Amino acid sequence: MIMFNSINKWMAAWARFLLIFSMLVTCVSAQAGGWLRSEGEHRYGAHLQGSTSDKSWDRDGNDEISSCTSKNRSLTHDYEYGYSYYRTLFGRISMSSSECGNDKVSGFSDLYLGVRGRLKLYKNGYAWEAILIIPSGYDSDRSNRLGYGEVGLDLGIYGTSKISQKSSINYGGSLRFWAGAPADQLRTKLRWSYRHSDKWSYNAALAGNFSLNNSDSAPFNSLTGDFESEFDVIRAEIGVRRRLSRRLGVGAGVFKTLWGRDTSQREGLFINMGYVWGRR
Amino acid sequence: MSVGKSNKAVVMLSLFCALFMYWNVSHAQDTIPVVSLHLEMKARDADVLFKKEPYDRSTFPVQLFHDGERLSGRIEVKGSFSRNFDKKSLKIKLDKGQLWRGQRRIALNAMATDASMMREWLAWDLVHTLGMAAPSVNFTRLYINRRYIGMFLHIEWIDPDMLARFGLGNDGEFFHPRDSGFCGDLSTQSVTKRERCWLKLSPRDQDFSALEQLTEQLQEMAVEDFDTFLEQHFDVDSVINWMVTNIITSNGDTYNKNYFIYFSRDKERWVIIPWDFDLSFGRNWDEFLKYPDNILNDNFQYYYPLELGLPNPLKDKLLKNPVLLKRLKQKLRGLMGMPVEGYSATPVWFKPSVMHDRIDALTAMLVGDLHRERYTATSEQKLREHARALKDYASFRYNYLRKTVLGSTDWVADRASVHIDKAGDTESWVDGFGLTLGSMQALSLNGAADISTEVEKLAIPRYVPGGVDVHRCIKRTWFLIDKTPNSNMKINLSWQYLQENSRRNEIGKKLKDESKLELWVLYYDEWKRLPTSVNPVSNVISTTNLDIRGGRYYRFVACQR
Numbered sequence: 001m002i003m004f005n006s007i008n009k010w011m012a013a014w015a016r017f018l019l020i021f022s023m024l025v026t027c028v029s030a031q032a033g034g035w036l037r038s039e040g041e042h043r044y045g046a047h048l049q050g051s052t053s054d055k056s057w058d059r060d061g062n063d064e065i066s067s068c069t070s071k072n073r074s075l076t077h078d079y080e081y082g083y084s085y086y087r088t089l090f091g092r093i094s095m096s097s098s099e100c101g102n103d104k105v106s107g108f109s110d111l112y113l114g115v116r117g118r119l120k121l122y123k124n125g126y127a128w129e130a131i132l133i134i135p136s137g138y139d140s141d142r143s144n145r146l147g148y149g150e151v152g153l154d155l156g157i158y159g160t161s162k163i164s165q166k167s168s169i170n171y172g173g174s175l176r177f178w179a180g181a182p183a184d185q186l187r188t189k190l191r192w193s194y195r196h197s198d199k200w201s202y203n204a205a206l207a208g209n210f211s212l213n214n215s216d217s218a219p220f221n222s223l224t225g226d227f228e229s230e231f232d233v234i235r236a237e238i239g240v241r242r243r244l245s246r247r248l249g250v251g252a253g254v255f256k257t258l259w260g261r262d263t264s265q266r267e268g269l270f271i272n273m274g275y276v277w278g279r280r
Numbered sequence: 281m282s283v284g285k286s287n288k289a290v291v292m293l294s295l296f297c298a299l300f301m302y303w304n305v306s307h308a309q310d311t312i313p314v315v316s317l318h319l320e321m322k323a324r325d326a327d328v329l330f331k332k333e334p335y336d337r338s339t340f341p342v343q344l345f346h347d348g349e350r351l352s353g354r355i356e357v358k359g360s361f362s363r364n365f366d367k368k369s370l371k372i373k374l375d376k377g378q379l380w381r382g383q384r385r386i387a388l389n390a391m392a393t394d395a396s397m398m399r400e401w402l403a404w405d406l407v408h409t410l411g412m413a414a415p416s417v418n419f420t421r422l423y424i425n426r427r428y429i430g431m432f433l434h435i436e437w438i439d440p441d442m443l444a445r446f447g448l449g450n451d452g453e454f455f456h457p458r459d460s461g462f463c464g465d466l467s468t469q470s471v472t473k474r475e476r477c478w479l480k481l482s483p484r485d486q487d488f489s490a491l492e493q494l495t496e497q498l499q500e501m502a503v504e505d506f507d508t509f510l511e512q513h514f515d516v517d518s519v520i521n522w523m524v525t526n527i528i529t530s531n532g533d534t535y536n537k538n539y540f541i542y543f544s545r546d547k548e549r550w551v552i553i554p555w556d557f558d559l560s561f562g563r564n565w566d567e568f569l570k571y572p573d574n575i576l577n578d579n580f581q582y583y584y585p586l587e588l589g590l591p592n593p594l595k596d597k598l599l600k601n602p603v604l605l606k607r608l609k610q611k612l613r614g615l616m617g618m619p620v621e622g623y624s625a626t627p628v629w630f631k632p633s634v635m636h637d638r639i640d641a642l643t644a645m646l647v648g649d650l651h652r653e654r655y656t657a658t659s660e661q662k663l664r665e666h667a668r669a670l671k672d673y674a675s676f677r678y679n680y681l682r683k684t685v686l687g688s689t690d691w692v693a694d695r696a697s698v699h700i701d702k703a704g705d706t707e708s709w710v711d712g713f714g715l716t717l718g719s720m721q722a723l724s725l726n727g728a729a730d731i732s733t734e735v736e737k738l739a740i741p742r743y744v745p746g747g748v749d750v751h752r753c754i755k756r757t758w759f760l761i762d763k764t765p766n767s768n769m770k771i772n773l774s775w776q777y778l779q780e781n782s783r784r785n786e787i788g789k790k791l792k793d794e795s796k797l798e799l800w801v802l803y804y805d806e807w808k809r810l811p812t813s814v815n816p817v818s819n820v821i822s823t824t825n826l827d828i829r830g831g832r833y834y835r836f837v838a839c840q841r
Contacts, residue, residue: 038336038337038338039337039338039339039340040337040338040339041337082338084338085325085328085332085336085338085340121324121327121328121331122328122331122332122333123333124333124336279337279338279339
C-alpha cells in the first residue's frame, strides 16, 4: 500500500534497478542457462528485486561516494517453451525503475529473445544459448538509463555437475557483443545448490561481468554508475527455494556486489516464483 | 561307407531333433498370439527416446506401417517409476483421422517392473476368459527402423468407443478413480472429495450426480437386499468377475483405484472394467518400505482372503450377501476346475496344471525373443525364476482357495499329511489355514505311505549344523515323518518359507543371498548337506533324490554358509 501511494516514484526506481541487473541477474537467475524444457513444456517465472547503492568503484577499483543514493526495483517476467527435445525458446523482459536523487526513470528495459540447445544428447543441464537483446525504446541518452539502447548478441555455454546426492553446481559463461559503443563482455557464473529435502533447497552463486575493453567511446556519463561503456563486477548471491507443488516453486534471497571497476556497489533482495505447465 | 552312413544318420537325427524342438516351441508360441508393430523415426530420435533422462516428457514424430499404409503421429515415453528402466513403456498418438486397429492412441507397456513379463497378460487373459468388457491385450514385437526393440504388451486404449464394442454404447457416464488420490472407493465421501478421488472421462463435464446417487444407494442398501439392488443397477457379472479376477490374482491394489466404472445408457446398468495388475500373482505392496522399494520388493504372498483390498461398499456388501457370495464361489469353482452346482459355462483357467502349461508356453515364447531385445529389463535366468514362481503361486493359491474358501478345513496350523500310492505321485502339504508347507514327488517307493510334516515357523532354528551362523538361516524348521513302518522311498522335496513383507518374514538377519541357501537334514544324528536349488521369488527351497525310511523323523534347516 505504501508503494501504491508513490507509484511513480516506485516505478522509476524499479526501472532503474532493472537496468543494472538485466546484465547481472539474468546470469544467476534460477532458470538461466543449462536447462532445457521437455518438448511442449512451458515455464513462466517472475523475479522481483530491489537494491540500493550509494557508492561506486572507480576505474581502478577504488571506492567512490556516489552523488546520490540510487534505488532500483524490477519485476522480470521470463517465459520458456520446449519447442522440441533439442531446442528451448525463451524470452525475458523487465519492468524497471531507477531513482537517484531527483532523477527517476521507469519503464521496460531490454527485451531478451533466445534459443537454447543441448550440448549432451541424452543428458539435461548442458546447453548452449544464443540471445538477441533488443532495446525496448527507452531513452538511452539520459544519465540514469534502463539500458545501452543498443542491440546485443549473447552466446554462451552452461553445464551442471552433481557433486553429491544432494548438491550440484551449475556453471557457464557467455560472450556478449554490442552493436554500438559499449564494450563487449565476458560473463561467467558459478552456482552451488543443496537440496535439503523434497521441498527445500538452498543455493549460493557468484556471477561476474568483465568488459573486453573494446568500447568505441569514452565512459558514458552515468549518474548511478551503472551501464558504463566498460565495467567489471563480481556479485554474490545466496537464496532459498521452496517447492510448493510439482509445478510451482518460490524463492527468496539476498545479493551484493563484491568487487568492481567503473560500476556501482549494490546490495539487495529478491523474491521469485516459477510455474511449469504442459507436459508434466 | 559305414562312417558315411553313420554321419548321415547323425545328421538326420539332428535334423529330426531340431524339427521336433522347433515344432515344440512354435507350437507353444502358437498358443500365445503376438502382433508386430513397425515404426519409423529419425535415427537420432529413436536413440534419444530410450536414452534420454527418465522424466523428460518430449514427444517425437513417428510413422507407423499398417496394412501397407503409412500412419503418422508422435511417440513418447509413458508411465511413472517404470521410466527409470532402460526398456521404456511407450505411447503413440496418431494424427487426427488416423487409426491403428480402430484407435488413435497406442499404449505399449514395457513390463519392466515384472521380470516374468507375463503377469499383466495373464491377468487380462483371465479377464477375457470371464467375458468382461475389457481392452484387447496383445504381446507386441516392436520394431523401429526395422530393428527389433523388444516385446511389449499392447493394451487397447480404454474409452467409450471401446465400451461401445461391447454393446454398452459410448454416451454413458464414465468415471475412473484418480491414481494419486487412493480414495475412489465408491463411498459417499469419495464423491464429496471428488476433485481428489475421481476423474470423469466422459462426457467431459463436471456432472457427478450419477456417481453421487450411486454411492448414496450403495451406502443405504441393506446387505440382505444387495443381490436385488445389484441386479437392478449393475451388470452383476462385471462386478463378480472383477472380484473373482482380484481374488485369483491376489490383486489388492484396487477397490479404491485401478478400475473404471461406466453407466451404460443402453443397458441402464453400471459396469466395472478392471485395470492395472502389476502388483498381482504373488507380488505385493510393502507398507514398511519407501517408494520405490515398496513396489519393487522380493515379497511373495498367496494367502490373502477374499476380502483382500481396501474397503469398498460394492465389494464389502457383495461378500456379505449369501446369494452373491454363492455366485462368486461358483465362478471360482468353475475357473479352478472344481465341481459346481448345475451347469457352469466358466472355462477352467486356474487349475494348476492348466496354469503351468500356460506359463510354460509364455516362457518359451518370451525367452525366445529375449536375447534379441535391444532394451531389456530382465534376463533369461530372472524370467525363468519368476515363471517358476508364478507356477508356485498358481499351485499355492489354488490350494489356499480350495481349502479355506471353497472346501472345509480343521483350521490346524503348521502341520499336514499326504498319502502316497505310487511312484510319480506329487502331493503338497497344505495346513488347515490353506498354507502350503511343502511338496514332494515320489520317485520310487516300496508301497503306499503316509507322510506328515510340521513346521516351526518365524523362529530361529534351535539346532543348526556345526559352524553355521544361525542368523544366516531361514527362521523356520521343517520336520518330515514317514509314519508307515518299513516304508522306503526316494523323493524330490520342496519346502516353502515366508517373506510376506520386510517385517513379517523368515529371512535371517545376516542372510544376504537367498539363492545361496543350502538345505540340511539331520540324518542319523548327523547333519547332511543336500543338493539344493532355491527360488528366491516364491521362497521355495528344493532337493532331489532324497531317501526316506519308514518310522523315521527328519529335521530340515536352510542356511547360507
